[in-house]
Amino acid sequence: MEVNNHINYVEFYSPDLQIVKRFYSQVFEWVFTDFGLSYTAFSESGIAGGFELSDKPISKGALVILYHSELENIREKIKTAGGSIVQDVFSFPGGKRFHFKDPAGNELAVWTETN
Numbered sequence: 509m510e511v512n513n514h515i516n517y518v519e520f521y522s523p524d525l526q527i528v529k530r531f532y533s534q535v536f537e538w539v540f541t542d543f544g545l546s547y548t549a550f551s552e553s554g555i556a557g558g559f560e561l562s563d564k565p566i567s568k569g570a571l572v573i574l575y576h577s578e579l580e581n582i583r584e585k586i587k588t589a590g591g592s593i594v595q596d597v598f599s600f601p602g603g604k605r606f607h608f609k610d611p612a613g614n615e616l617a618v619w620t621e622t623n
Contacts, residue, residue: 518557522612566613573617
């Protein structure tokens with residue numbers, strides 16, 4: 509159900525859709541639907557979104573933060589799948605998180621609650 513005034517889609521650029529699809533499928537189990545050769549949409553991520561094929565330089569934009577209850581486990585999966593950790597695990601009031609870049613160069617973060 510779509511709700512007025514709620515974020516319901518996030519879009520990224522990628523110079524290689526196959527690499528970025530493989531990364532997010534392998535690490536986060538997202539599901540992809542291709543729309544032609546230059547766009548793929550993702551689901552099973554908590555919010556709908558997509559990747560547009562583009563050779564535009566990727567610079568910091570909005571920081572998308574994902575949740576995972578096993579922070580160290582998902583950190584290792586990201587590295588194994590070809591992502592890079594750009595800010596290691598740190599604490600903040602209420603939790604811990606780290607930042608990573610996907611193979612296309614997009615920076616995201618993953619957080620968990622403090623136990």
